[in-house]
Amino acid sequence: QSEFAADISAVRLGNAGPEYQNPKQFFQRTFITEGMGHLLIQVAQRLAGNGGEPVIQLQTAFGGGKTHTMLAVYHLARGEAPWSELPGIPALLDEAGLVDVPKARVAVLDGNAHAPGQPWHRGDFSIRTLWGELAWQLGGEEGHALVGASDREGTSPGKALLQTLLERYAPCVVLIDELVAYIRQFSSEAPLSGGTFDSNLSFVQALTEAVKLVPGAVVLAALPESEVEAGSSRGVAALRALEKIFGRLQAL
Numbered sequence: 001q002s003e004f005a006a007d008i009s010a011v012r013l014g015n016a017g018p019e020y021q022n023p024k025q026f027f028q029r030t031f032i033t034e035g036m037g038h039l040l041i042q043v044a045q046r047l048a049g050n051g052g053e054p055v056i057q058l059q060t061a062f063g064g065g066k067t068h069t070m071l072a073v074y075h076l077a078r079g080e081a082p083w084s085e086l087p088g089i090p091a092l093l094d095e096a097g098l099v100d101v102p103k104a105r106v107a108v109l110d111g112n113a114h115a116p117g118q119p120w121h122r123g124d125f126s127i128r129t130l131w132g133e134l135a136w137q138l139g140g141e142e143g144h145a146l147v148g149a150s151d152r153e154g155t156s157p158g159k160a161l162l163q164t165l166l167e168r169y170a171p172c173v174v175l176i177d178e179l180v181a182y183i184r185q186f187s188s189e190a191p192l193s194g195g196t197f198d199s200n201l202s203f204v205q206a207l208t209e210a211v212k213l214v215p216g217a218v219v220l221a222a223l224p225e226s227e228v229e230a231g232s233s234r235g236v237a238a239l240r241a242l243e244k245i246f247g248r249l250q251a252l
Contacts, residue, residue: 001090007020007067007108008070008071008108008110008177009108009112010076010114011071011074011178012106012108015211017057020071020110022081023075023078023081024081024082024085024086025076025089026071027072027075027086027087027088027089028087029075030068030072030087030088032072032092033065033165033191034063035069036068036069036072037088037092037095038066038072038178039056039058039069039073039220040076040092041088041092041095041096042056042103042218043056043073043076043077043173043218043220044076044092044093044096044098045096045097045098045163045170046216046217046218046221047077047101047102047104047173047216047218048098048100048101048102048129048216049215049216049238050096050097050098051247052210052216052218054211054212054214054217054218054219055208055211055212055218055219055221055246055247056218056219056220056221057221057223057243057246057247058070058200058221058222058223059222059223059224059225059243066177066222067177067222068222069122070175070222071178073173073175073220074106074108074173074175076089076101077101077103077104077106077173078103078104078106078169079101079102079103079104080124083100083101089162093100099225102171103171104170104171104172104173104216105137105138105169105171105172105173106114106172106173106174106175106178107133107138107172107173107175108136108137108175108240109130109133109134109175109176109177109179110150110175110177110178111176111177111179111180111181111182111183112178112179112181112182114182114194115135115185116182116185116186116192116193116194116195116200117185117192117193117194118193118214119193120133122136122144123141125141125144127144127151128151128152128154128193128195129150129151129154129194129195129200129203130194130200130203131147131149131150131151131156131157131162131207132147132150132151133148134165134174134207135151135165136146138165138166138168138169138172139165139168139169143165143168143169144166146161146164146166146168147161147162149241152197154191154192154193154194154195154199155183155199156199156200156202156203156206157202157203157206158206159206159209159210160210162185162211163213163214164208165210166210166211166214166217167214167217170214170216170217171216172216172217172218173217173218173219173220174207174211174217174218174219174220175221176204176220176221176222177222178222179204179221179222179223179238179242180223180224180229180230180231180235180238180239181231181235181243182200183197183200183234183235183238183242184230184231184234184235184237184238185199186234187234188198192230197234197238201238201241201242201245203245204221204242204245205245207219208245208246208247221246222247223239223242223243224239227239229247
C-alpha cells in the first residue's frame with residue numbers, strides 16, 4: 001500500500017506526508033533490502049568520487065518498490081538529515097568504505113508530471129522539455145540559460161552542453177521516473193513543444209554519455225519490466241530503446 005501512496009514529485013515539492021517527506025521517518029519505516037542497499041552504496045560511492053556506477057537502470061514489476069527505492073536515494077543524496085541518524089545507512093556507508101556522503105543537488109524528472117505538448121512555468125520562465133526541466137531544477141535561471149535555445153526549439157542539447165550543466169552543479173543526482181509514459185505520447189506526425197519521440201531519446205542518450213564524464217554525477221532511471229506496462233506500440237518501442245540506452249540493470 002505504501003508504494004501507491006509514495007510520490008517522488010510530491011516529495012520534491014514538499015507536499016508529501018511526513019513518513020515520506022521527513023528523511024528520518026522515511027528510513028525508520030523502510031526495510032532496506034539487499035538490492036536497495038547495493039544501489040544506495042553505488043550512489044554514495046559515486047557522489048563521494050570513490051567508484052560507483054554513473055548510470056543505473058532500475059527495472060521492476062508494477063508495485064515492485066521502485067518509488068520507495070528512488071525516495072531512499074533522494075533522501076540520502078540531499079543530506080537534509082545527518083546520515084548517522086538515518087536507520088540502516090551507517091552500516092551501508094561502512095560497507096561502501098565511506099565516512100561521509102557529500103550533499104547533492106537532486107533533479108526529479110517525472111514523466112507523469114508534465115504533458116509533452118503543454119509548456120509549464122517556473123516563475124516567469126516557460127519550460128517545454130525534460131532537458132529544460134532538468135537544467136531548471138539543477139540551477140534555476142542560470143542553469144536553464146545553458147539549454148534555453150534547445151528547450152525552445154525542442155532539440156536535444158547534446159552531450160557537451162549536458163556535461164557542462166552537470167559539472168557546474170555536481171555533485172548531483174538525476175532521478176527519472178515514468179519516462180516511457182512520457183515519450184510514448186509523441187506521435188510521428190508533428191513535433192510538440194516538448195520535442196519529438198527521437199529528440200527525447202537523443203536527450204536521454206546524451207545525458208547518459210555526459211554523466212559518465214562528470215565525477216559526482218549519477219543518473220537513476222526506473223523503467224517498467226513488461227511490455228504490458230509500456231502500453232502502446234510506441235510505448236514498447238520507447239521501452240526497448242531506453243533499455244539499450246541505460247544498459248545495466250539493478251535488480252530489487
